[in-house]
Amino acid sequence: MSLDGIECTLSKFADDTKLCGVVNTLEGRDAIQRDLDRLERLGEEWIESRPEEKDLGVLTDEKLNMSRQCALAAQKANHVLGCIKRGMTSRSREVILPLCSALVRPHLEYCVQLWGPQYRRDMELLERVQRRATKLIRGLEHLSCEDRLRELGLFSLEKRWLRGDLIAAFQYLKGAYRKAGEGLFIRECSDRTRGNGFKLKEGRFRLDVRKKFFTVRVVGHWNRLPREAVDAPSPEVFKARLDGALGNVV
Numbered sequence: 001m002s003l004d005g006i007e008c009t010l011s012k013f014a015d016d017t018k019l020c021g022v023v024n025t026l027e028g029r030d031a032i033q034r035d036l037d038r039l040e041r042l043g044e045e046w047i048e049s050r051p052e053e054k055d056l057g058v059l060t061d062e063k064l065n066m067s068r069q070c071a072l073a074a075q076k077a078n079h080v081l082g083c084i085k086r087g088m089t090s091r092s093r094e095v096i097l098p099l100c101s102a103l104v105r106p107h108l109e110y111c112v113q114l115w116g117p118q119y120r121r122d123m124e125l126l127e128r129v130q131r132r133a134t135k136l137i138r139g140l141e142h143l144s145c146e147d148r149l150r151e152l153g154l155f156s157l158e159k160r161w162l163r164g165d166l167i168a169a170f171q172y173l174k175g176a177y178r179k180a181g182e183g184l185f186i187r188e189c190s191d192r193t194r195g196n197g198f199k200l201k202e203g204r205f206r207l208d209v210r211k212k213f214f215t216v217r218v219v220g221h222w223n224r225l226p227r228e229a230v231d232a233p234s235p236e237v238f239k240a241r242l243d244g245a246l247g248n249v250v
Contacts, residue, residue: 006019113164225245
């Protein structure tokens with residue numbers, strides 16, 4: 001179909017078409033409405049208004065609240081974990097850990113930089129999945145969750161998500177995505193030598209939801225990294241040094 005006359009930005013992927021525009025003025029609102037009307041006339045069905053939308057497996061509501069996505073991720077992970085529990089007679093760590101890593105964890109970490117939990121209740125909902133998984137392992141049932149994770153050499157999900165955020169930030173700042181990341185962060189100009197030498201500027205935002213965005217929430221954690229981690233020559237070295245730094249974080 002012809003899309004001539006569309007004023008806003010169109011993005012296409014497979015059978016999905018996204019219309020994007022800035023709506024902070026009446027003119028911007030009218031422009032995006034005109035484009036929506038054009039798309040509606042070109043299609044065979046009416047474009048319905050919805051309070052939430054799933055995009056590439058991530059569910060987002062009209063207020064950018066990710067609680068429903070967290071609930072769905074926990075539900076899927078718990079379902080798979082239940083199948084493992086019912087289908088496997090062995091409870092050894094050599095069996096349970098690889099299965100959980102390959103089949104359960106992806107549901108809890110897929111695209112989590114986008115939908116990372118905004119509220120403590122959502123984080124607790126997801127953490128319970130990992131606690132349930134570690135309880136399956138024979139010989140660890142009597143230990144606390146923290147001791148089970150320590151025995152297995154695992155981080156909590158919250159710490160794993162932070163690790164993922166920092167690795168992604170390294171890729172955007174110094175790694176393979178550096179060109180794409182040039183507009184994501186602002187370098188902090190300072191003559192102070194304390195801490196690492198590659199600090200980022202922390203912004204101020206009125207809305208709490210904005211503070212949870214990846215490019216905002218990762219800045220403070222990045223600035224607290226030791227110099228040897230930030231100055232790592234490659235992502236592999238950065239990951240190793242980052243794990244050492246996170247191991248000392250409660």
